[in-house]
Amino acid sequence: MLEAPFDPVKxxxxxxxxxxxxxxxxxRLRLARAEYEARDTLTSxxxxxxxxxxxxxxxGLVFAATVxxxxxxxxxxxxAAWWGWVAIFFLDDLTYYVFHRLSHERRFWWAAHVNHxxxxxxxxxxxxRQTWTGSLVGTWLLWLPLAFLGFSxxxxxxxxxxxxxxxxxxxxxx
Numbered sequence: 001m002l003e004a005p006f007d008p009v010k011x012x013x014x015x016x017x018x019x020x021x022x023x024x025x026x027x028r029l030r031l032a033r034a035e036y037e038a039r040d041t042l043t044s045x046x047x048x049x050x051x052x053x054x055x056x057x058x059x060g061l062v063f064a065a066t067v068x069x070x071x072x073x074x075x076x077x078x079x080a081a082w083w084g085w086v087a088i089f090f091l092d093d094l095t096y097y098v099f100h101r102l103s104h105e106r107r108f109w110w111a112a113h114v115n116h117x118x119x120x121x122x123x124x125x126x127x128x129r130q131t132w133t134g135s136l137v138g139t140w141l142l143w144l145p146l147a148f149l150g151f152s153x154x155x156x157x158x159x160x161x162x163x164x165x166x167x168x169x170x171x172x173x174x
Contacts, residue, residue, distance in 0.1 A: 001079045002067060004154040008161030016168060019025045023174050027123075032174035034123050041125045048128030058135040065144060066153045075150035085159075087117065088151050092143075092159045099142050112137045127171035 002024040020041075027034030077084040103113035112133040136142075146156050 001152045001154040004157045004161075006158070008158060008165050012165045012168070016124070016128065019168075023124050023172060034172070034174045036120045036123055036125070037121060040119055040121055041123075042121060044125040044129040047132070048130055050075075051130040051132055054132045055135040058140070062135065062140045063153065065141075066147045066156065069129065069144045069147035070151075070153055073148055073150040077150040077152070077155065079152055079155060084151070087154055087161075088159045090147065091146055091149070091151075092156070092163055095142050095146065096163055099139055103139070109137060112139065119170065122171065122173050124168065124169060124172050124174075127168040 023032065023034045024036050026032035027036060077087065100113075103109045113129050115131050116126075116129050119129055143156055143160070147153060153158075
């Protein structure tokens with residue numbers, strides 16, 4: 001399956017906004033540890049909204065490379081198989097760990113990742129502070145082995161979205 005039937009991130013956007021507003025409210029009432037500053041929060045929101053613009057430049061390449069790897073797969077993981085979703089959950093998490101570690105240890109990828117860590121506050125809006133250059137520096141290459149193992153581009157895309165939605169919830173002190 002090449003095309004994902006849904007995008008977890010797009011489905012979660014209203015919940016992201018509601019959660020940020022709730023965190024701001026709880027922080028102002030001193031019921032939760034949540035510091036917000038208008039300019040910082042607006043920067044995070046703008047980076048989250050506009051991160052897709054540079055990704056459009058590489059979307060065709062990323063998709064073509066993922067399809068090519070999947071067409072040369074060594075196994076076939078059925079899209080509907082429950083065990084495939086369990087496997088991709090753990091393999092994607094491992095891939096994300098490697099990506100994140102490399103992004104902190106290698107200057108080239110740190111330069112693309114550092115913006116995510118540039119906020120003075122650790123609140124839910126900082127989760128949306130995504131890099132604009134990640135797709136341009138090739139971080140997506142780390143996920144190609146999943147396609148080569150037999151996970152369809154749709155499975156990879158959905159699992160990356162699920163992972164990104166999960167990452168949102170761990171970016172808070174509240």
